[in-house]
Amino acid sequence: MVSRNGFISRFGGVFEHSPFIAERAFDAGGVREPLTAAGAHAAMCAAFRSASEAERLGVLRAHPDLAGRLAIAGELTEDSRKEQAGAGLDRLSPAEHARFTALNEAYTTKFGFPFIIAVKGLTRDDILSAFEARIANSREQEFETACAQVEKIARLRLESLIPEND
Structure with a gap:
């Protein structure tokens, strides 16, 4: 049986810098054996969705800008670094980087x-x-879209942490 501390230690970073999601998922009884990516994802998404809007906003704000200053300074989490590098965001031309910077600023x-x-x-x-x-969306539309993307990122991270044969 996975322990509370073990679960939080292993999966606390799945929702960027927001271990309270893993804590609440475990405490709500959503974490069951056998531990699967799908099961952990369902439990953690339920915890995320039941969080207050301010807490969910905090989770969104914990994410780095794409190709932003944290990436340049080498201060991304390992997951974010790998994800951005996989999309080629660590190899932008000066013009592409300028476009990302302008969009990041306007969006935020x-x-x-x-x-x-x-x-x-x-x-x-x-x-x-x-x-x-x-960027043309309403704030409400974009909040919901960003939350859905956070859940998708969490699923991808969990799938890499809990292989199907685990």
Whole structure:
């Protein structure tokens, strides 16, 4: 049986810098044996969805800008670094970097949280297209979209941490 501390230690970072999601999922009884990515994801998403809007906003704000200052300074979490590198965001041209910087600033000013997208399987062009389309959304639409993307990122992270044969 997975212990509370063991679960939080292993999965507390799945929702970026927000271990309270793993804590609440475990405490609510949502973590069951055998531990699967799908089961852990369902429990953690239930905890995320039941969090207050302010808490969910905190989770959104814990995410780094795409190709932003934390990436340049090498201060991303290991998961974020790998995800951004996988999409080529660590290899932007100066013009592409300037476009990401401008979009990050405009998006954060408009919505109050960074642009969040599950980048796995996407190209830089895919990400820029989504960025440019989503910046036209209302705050309510974008809050819901960003929360859905956070859940998708969590699923991808859990799938890498809990292989199917685990």
